[in-house]
Amino acid sequence: MSKIQAWFLAALFATCFRMSQAQVPVPEALPELKYPTIARAAKVQGDVVVSFRLTSEGRAADVMPVSGPAMLQGVAVENVKAWRFNPKGELSQQAFKVTFHFRLDPPDDGYDDGQAMTKAVIDQTGQIQVISISTIGLNxxxxxxxxxxxxxxxxxxxxxxxxxxxxxxxxxxxxxxxxxxxxxxxxxxxxxxxxxxxxxxxxxxxxxxxxxxxxxxxxxxxxxxxxxxxxxxxxxxxxxxxxxxxxxxxxxxxxxxxxxxNTHQWRHGDPKTESIAEITFEFLPKPGKTMLMDAARRGDKKAFQAALEAGDKLTDVDSSGWTPLMYAASSYGDSPLKEIVKVGVDVNARSKGAKRR
Missing domain, CATH: 3.30.1560 (Mago nashi protein)
Incomplete structure (x- = not known):
């Protein structure tokens, strides 16, 4: 990873909650977790961070919500309270944080609205993916x-x-x-x-x-x-x-x-002459456009981090000469604009269609 990318990641995610630097304990089994009905109906999703202390008996104590949507905090806290661990003396009495990633998905379409509505899976880092099939209001x-x-x-x-x-x-x-x-x-x-x-x-x-x-x-x-x-x-x-x-x-x-x-070129013509005014609506794929640029336009910081880790670069340009910084500036969402500027990328870069003086 380049120095620019490493510096950017540090700046962007310095305020994120992290688990203890010690080995993260994983429960022997993940208790059943049901997506709260009211949260599903309101289409509430997002990340919930929960803190807890591991006791010498292999239980979770002092379980408290740290952040996340209020409608989802209760079910996450109750789930952690029910965790049981193989006792590990070196980890007992230490404090940890765990993240529940709550996500609503449309049905995969077996047409069975009576299917199990929620799947919860925990990985070895303690991250929990909570995926609920959302059929409320779906026709x-x-x-x-x-x-x-x-x-x-x-x-x-x-x-x-x-x-x-x-x-x-x-x-x-x-x-x-x-x-x-x-x-x-x-x-x-x-x-x-x-x-x-x-x-x-x-x-x-x-x-x-x-x-x-x-x-x-x-x-x-x-x-x-x-x-x-x-x-x-x-x-x-x-x-x-x-x-x-x-x-x-x-x-x-x-x-x-x-x-x-290549729908993009049929609609917009040669990317080299495309007006930068179109960048706000640039959802179609086109040569050179990366997942990083798409995430910056949507204001999706989590997807932005994932794209960086996958190898996309802040210095990349698409076939119109547009950079991730330009896409971030066009976003109506929570874009990583300030963090990109702090890294020191070229803020004077111009699109290929810009008129030169």
Missing amino acids: RSECPSANDRVPPASVRSGDFVELHRWNEEVRVGSDGAVIWKQGDVVQHGQLTSAEAHSLLEKFRTAGVWKLCGRYDQAGLMDGDASSIKVRIGGREKSVGEYGDAAPAVFRDVELAIDVSA
Whole structure:
């Protein structure tokens, strides 16, 4: 990791709660943990930090919430109080902190709303992932039969995939032909047969074919809408969502279409001449854009740290010449703008489309 990245991580996360530097004890088993009903209904999620002291009898004592959403603190504290450990003399009477990562996910879509709603897993560092399937307010319709959930045997000539968003349509055929439409504007491109086949194979999966035809959140009046129509092996399927209500696999294949068809360039033209004014709405993939830049634009500091640790750099630039600092400056969220500036990156960097004087 570069010195800039190391310095940045230290600055950005210096205020984060940390566990004791001693070996973190892990309980013999994680007691059942239920996502609070009121928190799930209110769509409350986030991290809860709990402190405790390990007794010589292998129990958790002095259990107290340190931070996190109030609706989630109680269940985390009660869970830690029920922990039991193999007695370790060298760790007894020491204080520790543990983090519960509460997250709400859409259903993976087996259509069973009676499924176990919460999964909780603890790793060897004491981090606990609490994942709850959120079906409150979710509307599904046009769900396939058991037979229709089975993916087609193979991709055939004449198969295709289409993506519809607002007044935009992207179509990729098995022969590699790309058609992009926005209003009355129509443009054509060409992939190789291998590239087209690779894209269509991403849709020949059980995850795609078990999706229902429509997803939306009850009462939601202002959200993004998109739909996908696909023909694989001669069979057709359509899936639409409103307000990001569909399972994650829907967004995965939507992204795959945008990457393969290079939707960004059809919409914005040559990235080298793209106006920096578009950066606030830059959610489409494009050459050079990293996970770090996306996280900076969203104001997602946790994802930003993960991208740094995965190797993305603060000095990276995308094909428009935009840097992570520029993406952070465009964010409406809790962006890491101040921390990036403190590192000493080039604050005078300009996009490729900027006019030079």
